[in-house]
Amino acid sequence: MASDLPPPRLTRDLTQPEAIPEAGIARALELMRSGRLFRYGEMGADQLDVSRLEEEFAAFVGRRYCVAVNSGGAAMFLALKVAGVAPGDPVLVNGFTLAPVPGAILHAAAKPVVVEIGRDCVIDPDDLVRKASSSGAKVLLLSHMRGHIADMDRVLETCTGHGIALVEDCAHALCTSYRGRTIGTFGVSAAFSAQAYKHLNAGEGGFLVTDDPVMAGRAILHSGSYMLHGQHLSTPGPDVIETLSEHVPNFSMRMSALSAAILRPQLAELPRRAERWNRIHDRIAAGLARSQHLRVPERGGDHAYSATSVQFCVLGLDADAMEAVLERAQARGLPIKWFGAERQAGFTSAPRHWRYAGDQGPLTQTHRVLAQLCDIRTPLSLTDAECDLIAEIVRDAIEAVVAARRDGRHRQKASRSSSQGREP
Numbered sequence: 001m002a003s004d005l006p007p008p009r010l011t012r013d014l015t016q017p018e019a020i021p022e023a024g025i026a027r028a029l030e031l032m033r034s035g036r037l038f039r040y041g042e043m044g045a046d047q048l049d050v051s052r053l054e055e056e057f058a059a060f061v062g063r064r065y066c067v068a069v070n071s072g073g074a075a076m077f078l079a080l081k082v083a084g085v086a087p088g089d090p091v092l093v094n095g096f097t098l099a100p101v102p103g104a105i106l107h108a109a110a111k112p113v114v115v116e117i118g119r120d121c122v123i124d125p126d127d128l129v130r131k132a133s134s135s136g137a138k139v140l141l142l143s144h145m146r147g148h149i150a151d152m153d154r155v156l157e158t159c160t161g162h163g164i165a166l167v168e169d170c171a172h173a174l175c176t177s178y179r180g181r182t183i184g185t186f187g188v189s190a191a192f193s194a195q196a197y198k199h200l201n202a203g204e205g206g207f208l209v210t211d212d213p214v215m216a217g218r219a220i221l222h223s224g225s226y227m228l229h230g231q232h233l234s235t236p237g238p239d240v241i242e243t244l245s246e247h248v249p250n251f252s253m254r255m256s257a258l259s260a261a262i263l264r265p266q267l268a269e270l271p272r273r274a275e276r277w278n279r280i281h282d283r284i285a286a287g288l289a290r291s292q293h294l295r296v297p298e299r300g301g302d303h304a305y306s307a308t309s310v311q312f313c314v315l316g317l318d319a320d321a322m323e324a325v326l327e328r329a330q331a332r333g334l335p336i337k338w339f340g341a342e343r344q345a346g347f348t349s350a351p352r353h354w355r356y357a358g359d360q361g362p363l364t365q366t367h368r369v370l371a372q373l374c375d376i377r378t379p380l381s382l383t384d385a386e387c388d389l390i391a392e393i394v395r396d397a398i399e400a401v402v403a404a405r406r407d408g409r410h411r412q413k414a415s416r417s418s419s420q421g422r423e424p
C-alpha cells in the first residue's frame with residue numbers, strides 16, 4: 001500500500017448547527033417588525049409564541065406543565081428551588097455531566113455531593129445508595145449526560161427508599177426513553193436546554209416540566225411573570241398562583257418571544273431529526289467498535305436514545321498517549337474532546353475541575369472512566385462517508401500511537417539486551 005497521498009481529512013466543521021427552519025425565520029422577522037419580543041403581551045395567550053411553545057413542549061414530553069426560561073441552567077436552578085432546596089442543603093449529582101449542573105446547585109446556594117459513575121458513564125447505583133445515606137440529601141439532580149440513561153429502576157428505588165426527590169437534567173435527553181417511559185417523566189420535574197448544541201437551538205433557552213401544580217406555579221412566578229401569569233396556557237391556573245404570588249420572588253429568567261418563534265418549528269421536526277442523529281451515531285459507533293483499543297459505552301437495549309454526539313473509551317493509553325491521539329486526529333481535521341484532560345476545554349469538564357463544589361473525596365472510579373472517555377459532536381449534516389471517515393481517523397490515530405509505543409518499547413528492550421550482551 002505504498003502511496004504518497006496524504007490520508008484523507010475531514011473537512012466538515014463539527015460545530016456547524018442546523019439552519020433554523022424557514023417558518024421560524026419568517027415568524028422571527030414578523031415579531032421583529034412588530035417589536036413585540038417580550039413573552040407577555042396585550043393579545044390573547046393563544047397568540048403568544050412562548051405560551052404556545054410551553055403548551056407544545058409539555059405535550060411533547062408528556063407532562064402537565066412546562067415553564068420556558070432563558071437557559072437550561074436556569075431551568076435546573078428553578079427545579080431545585082421549587083423542589084424546596086434551601087441554602088446549605090446537600091444535593092446529589094452524578095459525576096459525568098457538564099459545569100452548569102453543579103453550577104445550578106451552587107446557584108441555589110446548596111452543596112453538591114458527587115456520586116460515582118460506572119464504566120458505561122451512568123450513575124453507579126451502589127454509590128448512590130452510599131451517598132444518599134451518608135449525606136442525608138433530599139434531592140438528586142440526575143444528569144442524563146449525552147443521553148446515557150442510568151438504571152432508572154434502581155435510581156427510583158433508592159430515591160423512594162430515602163425520601164429523595166428526583167430532578168432530571170435532560171439537556172441531552174430529549175426524545176429518549178427507558179423501558180418505554182419518556183425520560184423527563186421520572187422525576188418530580190425535569191430541565192431541558194435549547195442552547196445551540198442541544199436538540200433544539202435558540203442559541204439560549206430552557207424548559208422546566210412537571211406534573212405538580214404548586215411547583216409549576218412557583219416556577220412561573222420565579223421565572224418573572226409579574227402579574228401576567230394569566231397569559232400562560234400551560235398553567236395550574238390563577239387559584240394556585242395567586243396564593244403563592246406574595247411568597248415567591250421574581251428571578252427574571254424569562255424566554256424571549258423570538259426564541260420561541262424559532263423553536264416551535266424545530267420541535268415539530270424533532271422526531272425526524274432524532275432518527276437521523278441516531279443513524280449518524282450508530283454508523284460512527286460501529287466504525288469505532290472495529291478497533292480493539294476502543295470501547296463504545298453500552299446503552300441498554302431497552303433505552304431509546306437520540307444522540308447528538310458519540311462517546312468512546314480509549315483503552316490502555318496514558319495521558320501523553322491520549323494527547324498524541326488527539327493531536328493526530330486534529331491534524332486530519334477531527335476535533336476530539338477528552339474528559340480526562342488536565343484542564344477543562346470546550347464543553348468537557350470533570351468533578352476534579354469543580355473546585356467550587358468543595359472536597360468530594362477521591363471519586364476514583366469516575367476519574368478512571370473519564371480518563372479514557374472521548375466525545376465527538378455529530379451535526380446532522382454529516383454524510384455516511386464522513387461518518388466512516390471519522391471512525392477511520394480515530395482508529396488510525398490510536399493504531400499509530402500504539403504502534404509507536406510498541407516500537408519504542410522494543411527498541412528500549414533491544415538496546416538493553418544488546419548492551420547487556422556487550423558486557424564482559
Ligand SMILES: *Cc1c(COP(=O)(O)O)cnc(C)c1O
Nearest residue numbers: 071072073098100169171193195
Ligand atoms: C448544556 C447543558 C445543560 C444546560 O445548559 P445551558 O447552557 O444552561 O442551557 C445542562 N446539562 C448538561 C449536561 C448540558 O450539556
